[in-house]
Amino acid sequence: MFENAPIGIAVADLDGRFVEVNRALCELLGYSEEQLLLTTVQAVTHPHDVGDFLAGTRELLLGEASRFQSEQRYLHADGHLGWALVSVSLLRDSSRRPLHYVLGIDDISASQRNERLRAVTFAVTRRLGEDVDEDGAYRSILQGLCEDLGWDVGQLWICDGDEELHLRDSWYASSPESAEAARVNLEAGTLRGFDLPGRVLADRAPLWIVDIAKDPSLAAVVGASLHGAFGFPILNAAKATGAVTFYSREILQPDKRLLTIVADIGSQIGQFIERKRAERALQESATLIRGVLDNVADGIITTDERGLIEFFNRAAQRLFGYSLAEVHGQDAKILMAEPYRDDFVSHLSNYLRPGKAPVSISGSRELWGQRQDGSTFPMEFRASEMLLGGERRFVGILHDISEQRAQKDALEYQTLHDTLTGLPNRTLFNDRLRQGIAIAHRERKPLVLLIMDMDRFKEVNDSLGHHIGDLLLQQVALRLAATLRQSDTVARLGGDEFAVLPAGGTDLHGGSQAATKILHALEQPFVVNGRNIDVGASIGIALYPEHGEEADTLMRHADVAMYVAKRTKRGSAVYAPHHDEHTAAHLALIGELRHAVGHDELLLYYQPTVALASRRTIGVEALLRWRHPKHGLTLPDQFIPAAEETELIQPLARWVLHQGLSQLRRWADAGLDIGLSVNLSAWNLHDPDIPDMTSDLLDSFGVEPARLTLEITESGIMAHSAIETVTRLSALGVGLSIDDFGTGYSSLAYLKRLPVNEIKIDKSFIIGMTEDSASASIVRPIIELGHNMGLQVVAEGVENRETWDRLVTLGCDLAQGNYMCPPIPAADLTRWLRESSWGRP
Incomplete structure (x- = not known):
């Protein structure tokens, strides 16, 4: 156990000299066992931390503690510094005389x-x-x-x-x-x-x-x-x-x-x-103060010790709508909106109370200002004081942050609402569903859930184009909202799938009535761009608690019922356990896919990822394809959903990782030093074995973990049950990327706590950004958000030079798209890497 322990373990004498060390410690410090046995703990500890280590050992020798633990820096053999969690205990003989120190040394360099x-x-x-x-x-x-x-x-x-x-x-x-x-x-x-x-x-x-x-x-x-x-x-x-x-x-x-x-x-x-x-300029001359303050962009006010306004610069006049004459001698609190006035008065009093020592500029705080016309606005407020003519003065610096707040609110709104229809998206709907279940459980009331999928919508997209399809979905959303009660939640889950959560207390009968109303409302043809379009819908109904006590279970069962309604063409169906049986066609697809995994029918295409700064390829994304014996080259969206319903999604993930890392090894041996990105299904994150499998494959092919990035959709990484798997994957050292960012339902506050390194902006925003100002206005804050969170930002779907140049201007980091190179087989990509101007030098 000592030799094979996953963390560094050592035995040292009372002078700190190593007596015995395990392999993990040698690897951590970069020394051989023979080298370590010739040195001391102090020699491999950062000089700033040696004192703390010796103080801890003295406590052990004096019997004041049985063990001590500290975070301290170590010196690697190659000269770099690392951090370790060091645990030290004292080994004594049968007479209680100190013999040796036993040290456990766990590397925490990355997290620290x-x-x-x-x-x-x-x-x-x-x-x-x-x-x-x-x-x-x-x-x-x-x-x-x-x-x-x-x-x-x-x-x-x-x-x-x-x-x-x-x-x-x-x-x-x-x-x-x-x-x-x-x-x-x-x-x-x-x-x-x-x-x-x-x-x-x-x-x-x-x-x-x-x-x-x-x-x-x-x-x-x-x-x-x-x-x-x-x-x-x-x-x-x-x-x-x-x-x-x-x-x-x-x-x-x-x-x-x-x-x-x-x-x-x-x-x-x-x-x-x-x-x-x-x-300093303010202290020199009151005249200079007025000249300087009147020419700065932010609003600046000064008050006397009673809080009465003495100076009000031009920017402040524009900000609040008052002239200097109108506010001179007035209490400064008239500029603050309720309920911030009391806070402002308290803040001002604290600064200017008699006998208080002078202070520097305070940290900023966010308050709401009130203009002369009564309108309010958010502002950043900083306070300081100065001496003028021997008297103390309060100086307030006010900056209008309406635009920043609007951008923040807009981005938050976008994370909770569907950009096409304005309806709540999956994250908001799931939140309301969970809240509804909690209330229903507490009040012992029923709760009904409806999942709706449009009929014939694919025909509209294929024959009339996606633009008409989008306009149709917008009209469907408006008709749903007009049909249902204001207290009901209507959401678009994605594509042509909608969900309805009637107000709490609605039973199965009420849910069936709501479904009938929706179907009746959709019978009237839609008029889109002068065309009459006739579509219907299939609705699945599930009831809490009979059909499930968890949100995911209810969603799944309502979805099953919806497919039953679609298959039977009944319009709506209530979930029943026997509905879970798959159709013959569905079972056939699963059987063919199972055969494909074991009979060399799968292959990988690769698409380069190019750094916008250097215009050079830094990595590739592995994209799964199926050489179907009847249907030819098949894209993953036609068979991955079936795999996710069975145990096949796990061997598929292993196959992709195995093939991708094997190819990455061959490229590395050929002198092509690039990284690899692999997509994981949300269902893979429920597999507790995926981190160990990934680690084994990395070791098998001798690939550094940092060369591998795992791409996970927003919905997948946000699932509560996925957090442990994501954390373990991150601990391996592999990169984690949020795929199709902007289309899911991630919480910004939640994202900050996740160990992700990268976000990929969904191509739907990138493709339209040069022609659609709305798309461009979404891309810019996403890039800024990613950088503010310390994340790398990748743009998918770069199809032309104009889009590339725009992304360079916005400061995006990486890009993928047909403008540089479409997905191609490994052999073709190898030639491309060596011959293309986008390839590595």
Whole structure:
């Protein structure tokens, strides 16, 4: 058990020297067993964490604890830093004399690093708000970033009026090497363009240097004991006004996630510097204050200690509709909407109460303002104070966030409503269904569910086109809403499938009556673009609790009943257990598919994924095809639903992963270093064996987990029962992508907690974005949302150069589509990768 344990385990003597180590620890630290037995625990522990480790062992020796546990950094043999959860206990002999330490060392580098990086931006915001003066803020930020991110030296450089960089502040760890290196840099004073700060400032972009020793111009300025270096610009709007640089005694490889967050940190510091400069200007002259404040974009007000308005800049006048004369001497609370007035008055009183020490600008808060005409609007509010003529003044900075709020609300609305019909979508409907079941259970009342599928709708799409089909669905939605009660929930689940949840307390008779009303309403032909279109519907009915006590069960049984109604052409049908029997045709399809899995009738096509920045292929998506002996090449949407109803979906997933990883191995051996994306069905996520199967296949083909990305639909990843499987897959190190993003029903708050790396914007939005402003208005916030959540964004369905260029402008990361390459067999793709300008160099 010791040797085969999944985590690092070691026995060390009382001086910390390793006595025995297992294979997992050797792999974690990058040393052989012989090498580790010649060193100590302290030697492989980060110097900043050695003190905590020794303090814990002293407690064990003194009998103050039987075991201690801590998160600490370790030093890998190749020089990089990692995080581990270290558990230490003391082994004693029969006389209770200490013999050895027993250590359990579990690698938590990825989760610890991600958590620390997420906290870094918030910590910078907090420190900028807490520190009264600039020196305190800069020192606090440098120390925090060094300690949080593991750097030995931190420096902040600011441009003076002549655009020359000067060292504003620095922080270094308490070690002689770091102190000497910092002293050398301090003496450098003004730096030239070839130094790290100068390069960062010139490029206005982050710069990472793995080893300073390999850069002679930089090594001449920086102490010889330092190796890794990193810097990012301080930005105010688009202008670079300084740089923040870090140095480490270790050789460090670039941290891509760190590089993604420093732009926001640099912007925060730049804004703070600019605010401090503005504050100094405010202190110098009341005339200067008026001139400056009247020319800024945000509304600014000043009040005396009683809260009476003294100054009201032009932006504030435009924002609230008052002139300065109309508000001068008025209580500032007239600008706040209820119920925010009391909060504002309390906030103002706290700032200006007698004897309170001066404070810097507060953190922002969101309030609602009230205009002169009584209308209200959301605004971001920041407060500070200043001394003017020896008297204290309150300064409020007000920024209208109506547009941002509207975008946020619109995106939230889109996640809960169908974009075509405006009806609730699957997520909102499922939520209301679960709420309805909970209420019905509590009140012991029935609950009825209706699932409706349009008849002859495919004929409309095939003969008249999808545009007419969409217009028809919009009219169907309007007719349903007009037919049913306002208290009933009507939703579009997707395609031509709708769902109805009558108000609570409706029994089976009431549900049947609702179905009859719907069918009667749909008898009247629809007039679409001057055409009379006659369609019907098939409705399945399921009743709580007789037909199921869970939402998923009710949905499934109502769906079964709907297919019975469609097959029997009765219009509607109530679920009965015998309905679960499959039709002969359905069973035949399942049998043919089972035969296909074992008789080489399946194959994979591949479609490249291209980085918009480099115009080079970084990976491919594996797409399943079926060489049906009668029907020819068959697309997955014609047989995957049948597989999902049986146990076939699991061997299908294994086959695709096996074939895809096998091909990826062959490409790697041929010098084509790319990644692979594989689609998983939502049903695969209910299989507890899928993570182990994936891990075994990765090991079998010698593929790094990071090379594999698993694509899961929004509905699949949001299922509660899928969370454990998704978490285990993420723990393997594979990437997770949300496929067809924007068409499902994901909760933004919920997505933030999921271990996903990527979202793929559904091609329905991408294909129409160059001609349809509505699609473009959806794509932009989705890209911004993905980046704000630290996710990579992929656009599907790029069919032309215009769409490509638009995505580049919007800052999208990756793209797929026929413009670059359609799905093709592996052999054809191999030639394409070597010959196409989109292929890898």
